[in-house]
Amino acid sequence: MAAPLEVNGAVRVAPEAGPARRPLRGLLGAHPSLWRLASLGLFFLVWEIAGRIPISFAFPTFLETARAFLRLTLDGSFVTAYASTLQPLVIGIGISAVLGVGLGVAMGLSRTAEWLAAPVFIVLQAAPMAALIPLITFVYGIGLLSKTLAVIMLALPVIVLNGYKAVRNVNPSLVDMCRSFQGSAWQRIVKIIIPDASPVIFAGLRLGLAAGFIGVILAELLITPTGIGDLITYHRSVADYPEMYAAVVSIIVVSTLTLAALEAFELRVLRPEKRRG
Amino acid sequence: MRNITAAAQAAIDHAAIDRSAPGEDIAVEVRGISKIYGDVEALRGIDLDFPRGRLTTLLGPSGCGKTTLLKIIAGLNEPSAGEIRVNGRPVTGPGPERAFVFQDFALMPWATVMRNVAFGLELRGMGKDERQAIARKYIAEVGLAGFEDKYPHELSGGMRQRVGLARAFAVNADVLLLDEPFSAVDEQNRRKFQEDLLRLVALENKTFIFVTHSIEEAVYVSDRIVILSRRPGRVAQIIEPEIDRTASPDAIRRDQSYLDTVEAIWQGLKRYVD
Numbered sequence: 001m002a003a004p005l006e007v008n009g010a011v012r013v014a015p016e017a018g019p020a021r022r023p024l025r026g027l028l029g030a031h032p033s034l035w036r037l038a039s040l041g042l043f044f045l046v047w048e049i050a051g052r053i054p055i056s057f058a059f060p061t062f063l064e065t066a067r068a069f070l071r072l073t074l075d076g077s078f079v080t081a082y083a084s085t086l087q088p089l090v091i092g093i094g095i096s097a098v099l100g101v102g103l104g105v106a107m108g109l110s111r112t113a114e115w116l117a118a119p120v121f122i123v124l125q126a127a128p129m130a131a132l133i134p135l136i137t138f139v140y141g142i143g144l145l146s147k148t149l150a151v152i153m154l155a156l157p158v159i160v161l162n163g164y165k166a167v168r169n170v171n172p173s174l175v176d177m178c179r180s181f182q183g184s185a186w187q188r189i190v191k192i193i194i195p196d197a198s199p200v201i202f203a204g205l206r207l208g209l210a211a212g213f214i215g216v217i218l219a220e221l222l223i224t225p226t227g228i229g230d231l232i233t234y235h236r237s238v239a240d241y242p243e244m245y246a247a248v249v250s251i252i253v254v255s256t257l258t259l260a261a262l263e264a265f266e267l268r269v270l271r272p273e274k275r276r277g
Numbered sequence: 278m279r280n281i282t283a284a285a286q287a288a289i290d291h292a293a294i295d296r297s298a299p300g301e302d303i304a305v306e307v308r309g310i311s312k313i314y315g316d317v318e319a320l321r322g323i324d325l326d327f328p329r330g331r332l333t334t335l336l337g338p339s340g341c342g343k344t345t346l347l348k349i350i351a352g353l354n355e356p357s358a359g360e361i362r363v364n365g366r367p368v369t370g371p372g373p374e375r376a377f378v379f380q381d382f383a384l385m386p387w388a389t390v391m392r393n394v395a396f397g398l399e400l401r402g403m404g405k406d407e408r409q410a411i412a413r414k415y416i417a418e419v420g421l422a423g424f425e426d427k428y429p430h431e432l433s434g435g436m437r438q439r440v441g442l443a444r445a446f447a448v449n450a451d452v453l454l455l456d457e458p459f460s461a462v463d464e465q466n467r468r469k470f471q472e473d474l475l476r477l478v479a480l481e482n483k484t485f486i487f488v489t490h491s492i493e494e495a496v497y498v499s500d501r502i503v504i505l506s507r508r509p510g511r512v513a514q515i516i517e518p519e520i521d522r523t524a525s526p527d528a529i530r531r532d533q534s535y536l537d538t539v540e541a542i543w544q545g546l547k548r549y550v551d
Contacts, residue, residue: 171383173379173381173383174383174385176348176353176377176379176383177377177379177383177396178400179353179370179371180351180352180353180371180375180376180377181371181376181396181397181400181448182371182372182373182400182401183400184400187400191396191399191400192385195385195387196385196387
């Protein structure tokens, strides 16, 4: 009686070994976002271990940082900090986006505008902007204006140059098509050139937004300690390292979420065919 | 097959007399067209008449300027010298009496089949319901009913070119200009498409000017074939294949007259091939 049971047991074990792994694969395959979560989880695990070794007394563990993050969220520190940080960022990105896309498209459409403006932005894009931030302080002081300028200086060149390249690389056959059906110059720009250029224009906006985050944090660290920059500086000066790291993590989270939102907006509004593809 | 090169030459010599001749209604006149790009002479002194309601093919070795001539007729390119007249009026740019079908389809990837087909009408400011009704009719006519809401990347090459054709039909132009429309379409689809094109030519009663580098395709679909010489492109020969098109497509492809015409054109073109 014992032998058949064992056989049955063995028979049962063999098929279980396969499916036991496969549901995990199947689950991850069906939900790609689970892979991203797994990757984040792995990163946090390495962080936790590195913090526990510890690699430096100023390097908190993941759990300490997460607790500090929660504390700063609950006591309203983040809310006040971001209220102050987002102001120059939103104004600066708004101006850069309108001005940058407008200028870039104009440069792509007109040789005169190209010769007039392209060299300036190519130089600006290559210049180490952080070095110019003390100059801004010197001229415009330590208020909102100089922080907004810092954002614009970092964000504008990449938005302009992407817009310009995007328009230059529009499919010439589509432009011919629009002309052959007697589209006006305005229809050509609005119905063909801008939609066809929009993926590259939006890549520029995403890069510009990322650069804008760099700009505002640089300004808060180098010009006036306010907002999230102040949160970082303050907690560093009093050696509250978990809080300092939590502030750094928060800015990464905010910028990642903003970029993802911009990407979702682009897919929804401008390129509906990409959603199905 | 009728070789009318000599007749055409005589017509040019006595242009005034010939054009007043009854029976030949000319939709597009090409007069002394030359085109020079920098130091490359693409076209030299082209004189041609395109009779109304017929399908005329421009055939020639690659680089002979046949697409350039078509784009000049379309008003997309400026000639260096000469004049184009459509329905008797000189061409200064694209016009509503002409519609172009592009070699690479030129479909807007962000727009559905419906919007692509209706695009010519959209540019004219026609209301949405009206233009969609017209577009729907031509989408069905080219055999794409049911695909109105698809995007171009969801279609095969042959289907994409049907969208391009429907878009050209939708604006109701008198003259359709087709620039190697089947060259980016695979062989099986091309044959099917050629048969459909013949059906549409009979149905739509428009003037077609068709550019191709395929001799078989030219003989199969054309009422009249204009053979251009190698660069600088000139009119080398004009041939009217006399093929009974009421026969089935397969019968035409085995027809002796069809095969003779293909052979005659090949003999004429051979000297331009390296």
